[in-house]
Amino acid sequence: MKLLRTELLEAAEFLPGQWLHSYDAAALAAGAHAGQFVHVRTPDYSGLVLRRPFSINTYDRLEGRITLHFRITGKGTEWLARMRAGERLEMLGPLGRGFEVASRSRHLLLVAGGLGMAGVRSLADEAIAAGRQVVVLFGAASASEVYPSSMLPDEVEYVVATDDGSFGHHGRVTDLVPRFEAWADQCFACGPTAMLAAMAELARGRDGRLGVARLGRRGGPRQAPLSSAQARRRSWLQVSMEQNMGCAVGACLGCVVMGVNGPQRVCREGPVFAADEIRWAGWP
Amino acid sequence: MTGGVEQRAVVDLSVDLGRGLELRNPLLVASGTFGYGVEYGEVVDVDRLGAVCSKGTTLKARIGNAPPRVTETPAGMLNSIGLQNPGVEAVLERYAGRWAGWEVPVIVNVAGESVEDYVAVTRRLDGHPGVAGIELNISCPNVGRDGLQFALDAGSAAQVTAAVRAATDLPLMVKLSPAAPDVRAIAKAIEAAGADSISAVNTLSGMALDRVRRRPLLGNTYGGLSGPALKPVALRVVYEVAQAVRIPIVAIGGIGALDDVLDFLLAGAVAVQVGTAVFADPLLPVRLAEQLEEWCRREGVTSHRDIVGGALPARRDRPSIKGVEYRP
Numbered sequence: 162m163k164l165l166r167t168e169l170l171e172a173a174e175f176l177p178g179q180w181l182h183s184y185d186a187a188a189l190a191a192g193a194h195a196g197q198f199v200h201v202r203t204p205d206y207s208g209l210v211l212r213r214p215f216s217i218n219t220y221d222r223l224e225g226r227i228t229l230h231f232r233i234t235g236k237g238t239e240w241l242a243r244m245r246a247g248e249r250l251e252m253l254g255p256l257g258r259g260f261e262v263a264s265r266s267r268h269l270l271l272v273a274g275g276l277g278m279a280g281v282r283s284l285a286d287e288a289i290a291a292g293r294q295v296v297v298l299f300g301a302a303s304a305s306e307v308y309p310s311s312m313l314p315d316e317v318e319y320v321v322a323t324d325d326g327s328f329g330h331h332g333r334v335t336d337l338v339p340r341f342e343a344w345a346d347q348c349f350a351c352g353p354t355a356m357l358a359a360m361a362e363l364a365r366g367r368d369g370r371l372g373v374a375r376l377g378r379r380g381g382p383r384q385a386p387l388s389s390a391q392a393r394r395r396s397w398l399q400v401s402m403e404q405n406m407g408c409a410v411g412a413c414l415g416c417v418v419m420g421v422n423g424p425q426r427v428c429r430e431g432p433v434f435a436a437d438e439i440r441w442a443g444w445p
Numbered sequence: 446m447t448g449g450v451e452q453r454a455v456v457d458l459s460v461d462l463g464r465g466l467e468l469r470n471p472l473l474v475a476s477g478t479f480g481y482g483v484e485y486g487e488v489v490d491v492d493r494l495g496a497v498c499s500k501g502t503t504l505k506a507r508i509g510n511a512p513p514r515v516t517e518t519p520a521g522m523l524n525s526i527g528l529q530n531p532g533v534e535a536v537l538e539r540y541a542g543r544w545a546g547w548e549v550p551v552i553v554n555v556a557g558e559s560v561e562d563y564v565a566v567t568r569r570l571d572g573h574p575g576v577a578g579i580e581l582n583i584s585c586p587n588v589g590r591d592g593l594q595f596a597l598d599a600g601s602a603a604q605v606t607a608a609v610r611a612a613t614d615l616p617l618m619v620k621l622s623p624a625a626p627d628v629r630a631i632a633k634a635i636e637a638a639g640a641d642s643i644s645a646v647n648t649l650s651g652m653a654l655d656r657v658r659r660r661p662l663l664g665n666t667y668g669g670l671s672g673p674a675l676k677p678v679a680l681r682v683v684y685e686v687a688q689a690v691r692i693p694i695v696a697i698g699g700i701g702a703l704d705d706v707l708d709f710l711l712a713g714a715v716a717v718q719v720g721t722a723v724f725a726d727p728l729l730p731v732r733l734a735e736q737l738e739e740w741c742r743r744e745g746v747t748s749h750r751d752i753v754g755g756a757l758p759a760r761r762d763r764p765s766i767k768g769v770e771y772r773p
Binding site: 162163164202203206207208209210211212253404405406407408409410411412413414415416417418419423424 | 477479481487509511516517520521701725727
């Protein structure tokens with residue numbers, strides 16, 4: 162965890178209201194892993210009191226850069242979108258626990274809803290670099306919000322669903338998952354909570370649908386403690402969660418989501434969780 | 446000036462909060478915003494703080510309130526953590542060892558639902574290595590009326606303060622609520638019951654709405670307001686309390702710059718706690734201590750204590766800049 166001033170190198174509005182920022186932030190890129198985030202300081206404490214958390218969209222250790230992908234949703238992102246190249250931004254990071262990929266996983270299924278792409282985007286880079294095969298399923302309201310395929314690595318297979326059918330599959334991105342669930346060794350999802358809850362439901366029934374045999378030692382496989390890195394690597398579905406955040410270092414207990422073992426801090430135990438760590442009941 | 450070497454005036458920023466609780470500077474971090482002092486890791490050098498006030502600690506573990514628990518509001522934020530904590534036993538087991546190795550005093554914030562709760566937690570903390578003092582949280586707005594009752598009624602405030610006083614020789618700070626109709630009466634009762642210092646203020650109950658879903662935004666409906674929006678309220682409370690008691694006052698409420706620190710000193714506080722602003726700038730408390738020292742030097746005062754109460758109406762005796770002496 163570092164606290165440092167970064168410089169905005171490039172800013173581009175690549176979709177209406179959606180921005181990609183590239184920052185000179187070698188100390189952050191050096192320690193970053195897919196699924197982690199940065200906590201960005203706002204310019205005027207008396208106006209915008211809280212920092213804003215953003216997924217590390219991509220990182221490049223050689224160039225010493227990270228990118229952030231955001232949509233203008235309020236005063237914080239309005240201000241961020243007005244920043245110009247050369248201006249500076251203070252970031253705290255990299256923060257949180259990222260995705261856990263099992264060493265034997267060859268086929269990764271990434272499922273993103275809207276801005277959730279920023280949560281899984283760097284995992285595509287990491288997986289391709291490690292020689293894995295990657296399918297990205299992406300869902301948006303309509304064609305005007307579809308993440309451009311040109312911004313993904315060439316090696317990725319990219320499948321799109323839109324709610325209004327204006328591009329790709331007409332329906333939810335989760336409709337596409339059953340086509341790939343037998344192929345995928347692991348699945349990683351980021352998006353609206355309702356989408357993640359639907360993914361968790363799909364994952365729960367997966368073994369039954371696929372007829373996956375529960376092999377293992379007599380007495381069942383050894384259980385790794387819930388939320389340990391080992392347990393997460395064994396989990397078919399990992400989800401990147403979002404919550405209103407205060408400190409982002411685990412001090413204020415503001416950003417919790419309810420887990421099966423009680424409140425879980427998105428900033429510390431997360432933002433990535435194994436799907437079975439989360440208490441999904443009660444979500445739409 | 447001799448030999449071209451400028452003499453740097455010595456500035457004394459130390460603070461005496463009574464019963465041997467001496468701080469190297471008047472910049473504390475407020476309870477709930479700094480966890481147990483360990484979370485910011487190497488980003489913040491805790492030994493350069495005046496003191497660390499821990500997250501609210503209760504007898505048994507508490508799971509806290511339903512999320513969402515925080516939201517930004519105009520010039521402030523709301524929180525409704527609901528005193529989530531692992532309980533005093535686990536807190537001591539996990540953190541007290543590290544506290545004992547620090548130079549900075551750790552003041553454990555104690556919360557409860559009954560006098561017996563407060564006393565039981567206090568007894569557990571009493572004499573424990575690493576625990577430098579107790580801040581009695583009788584003013585949390587996020588745990589129902591039970592959490593606040595002790596801070597709104599002078600009799601209840603005195604009762605819980607006296608019971609805790611009888612249970613420990615640790616330095617005892619009691620945290621006031623800005624919601625009390627007459628904070629002066631509460632403060633006087635707390636002082637008479639044996640508190641060594643007063644911290645003021647806790648958050649003020651408020652709420653925010655989710656307009657799209659047409660319901661309260663926070664999982665707990667209500668949350669405590671903090672940040673710059675709370676400062677004028679906190680300043681009024683400190684100003685009133687400083688005229689009512691003789692024990693030292695530690696101000697809390699929207700401190701984000703040196704001007705805020707100076708305001709609270711002039712209103713009668715001898716030290717301040719930085720809370721919400723730590724989220725935006727974890728290095729702020731340490732920097733404010735440096736700026737205060739520089740300010741004193743520039744103004745030609747030997748200690749920040751020289752300006753404490755400078756804005757209060759004239760009176761024969763000035764507010765306290767020193768805790769009461771302790772004779773066992």
